Amino acid sequence: QVQVVQSGSELKKPGASVQISCKASGYTFKTYAMNWVRQAPGQGLEWMGWINTNTGNPTYAQGFRGRFVFSLDTSVSTAYLQISSLRAEDTAVYYCARAGSSFSFVYWGQGTLVTVSS
Amino acid sequence: DIQMTQSPSSLSASVPDRVTITCRASQSINNYLNWYQQKPGKAPKLLIYAASSLQSGVPSRFFGSGSATDFTLTISSLQPEDFATYYCQQTYSAPWTFGQGTKVEIK
Numbered sequence: 001q002v003q004v005v006q007s008g009s010e011l012k013k014p015g016a017s018v019q020i021s022c023k024a025s026g027y028t029f030k031t032y033a034m035n036w037v038r039q040a041p042g043q044g045l046e047w048m049g050w051i052n053t054n055t056g057n058p059t060y061a062q063g064f065r066g067r068f069v070f071s072l073d074t075s076v077s078t079a080y081l082q083i084s085s086l087r088a089e090d091t092a093v094y095y096c097a098r099a100g101s102s103f104s105f106v107y108w109g110q111g112t113l114v115t116v117s118s
Numbered sequence: 119d120i121q122m123t124q125s126p127s128s129l130s131a132s133v134p135d136r137v138t139i140t141c142r143a144s145q146s147i148n149n150y151l152n153w154y155q156q157k158p159g160k161a162p163k164l165l166i167y168a169a170s171s172l173q174s175g176v177p178s179r180f181f182g183s184g185s186a187t188d189f190t191l192t193i194s195s196l197q198p199e200d201f202a203t204y205y206c207q208q209t210y211s212a213p214w215t216f217g218q219g220t221k222v223e224i225k
Contacts, residue, residue: 035214045154045162045205045216061213062119095161103209104152104167111161 022096124217141206150210
């Protein structure tokens with residue numbers, strides 16, 4: 001069965017960096033794109049962008065260009081989100097989500113809470 | 119960017135009410151409209167894709183309809199496990215955008 005498992009919660013100080021992993025199993029990793037979604041505390045869902053798991057080419061939504069980097073290690077079927085120069089407003093749950101029919105987000109990771117606090 | 123507007127933002131309902139949530143796109147998105155359910159502390163769950171296709175394993179009381187700019191999610195008979203927040207999403211034109219959510223609460 002398809003599973004998408006993310007790394008655990010992170011507590012970081014402002015200015016630090018964080019890397020979140022998203023490990024997929026149960027399907028051929030390179031077949032489906034991987035999306036990233038942010039959810040700030042008490043807020044809605046915000047699409048950050050996606051990475052083509054076949055070519056490694058990332059696409060970032062406006063607002064997520066510069067400090068946010070999507071990457072892959074296809075040898076272990078894992079996608080990564082790195083956020084640099086963390087700010088308090090980056091505090092959120094970050095989800096990875098595998099694409100499906102009509103680009104819908106079929107399989108979601110459990111979410112990774114990143115807390116940025118001094 | 120395509121703006122997605124859901125209404126209402128919240129609603130109170132009882133078991134086994136019929137519940138309807140609407141989603142309007144700022145421009146035509148054909149049928150590239152998906153619906154998700156999110157419970158507190160959990161990841162969203164895909165309910166409906168392509169406006170009206172029921173995702174595998176989702177109960178048939180969930181029904182999606184609409185096209186172009188106006189879409190509806192209907193829960194035909196609300197069950198206790200359906201109290202959650204529902205989001206629409208367009209995947210017609212990047213950036214994919216979500217509605218602001220509709221919280222379905224117990225009356």
